[in-house]
Amino acid sequence: MVFGFSIFTTPLAVFFAATNIDLSLPIRLLAAAENSNKFIYVFTLFSTLICDPTENLLNCSIYYDITKSAFEYIAMFGLYDIAQYCQFIISLSRFLAISFNGAFFRYTLKFPLLQLIIPYVLRFDEKKRQDDTRRIAADA
Numbered sequence: 001m002v003f004g005f006s007i008f009t010t011p012l013a014v015f016f017a018a019t020n021i022d023l024s025l026p027i028r029l030l031a032a033a034e035n036s037n038k039f040i041y042v043f044t045l046f047s048t049l050i051c052d053p054t055e056n057l058l059n060c061s062i063y064y065d066i067t068k069s070a071f072e073y074i075a076m077f078g079l080y081d082i083a084q085y086c087q088f089i090i091s092l093s094r095f096l097a098i099s100f101n102g103a104f105f106r107y108t109l110k111f112p113l114l115q116l117i118i119p120y121v122l123r124f125d126e127k128k129r130q131d132d133t134r135r136i137a138a139d140a
Contacts, residue, residue: 003042003049010039026112027090033116034086037079044071078123085119 017023017031048071051060093115096104 003046006038006042007046010035010042014039024109026108026115027093029112029116030086030090033119034083037083037086041074041079041083044074078127081126082119082123085122089115089118
């Protein structure tokens, strides 16, 4: 049910985050990326659920294999985790902006694209570590 509402709210969140000039550029980019990732995840999940032949919500069961494989790929890619990492970077940036009498605020404004890449790098590193752990466990 919550995922159904997210299909309508996350595009609005992307739009308002991207166009809010009161926010700094890194925060706008991270918030837009967070909600974009959530939208893609929820859209593929919802399309898989409504096309599920056992649920029979819509007559789109011929597309079920396509939507299911798309959702599995998105879930494997970890877009929802990346959205959480984006939120973490936003929170960290806010903490650095208000802590220590604002001494680190100017550093939170530098390299906005690098800050946007950090959540994706964190997820890929986590995925690589998980794969390495599984491979080691399988070899043992």
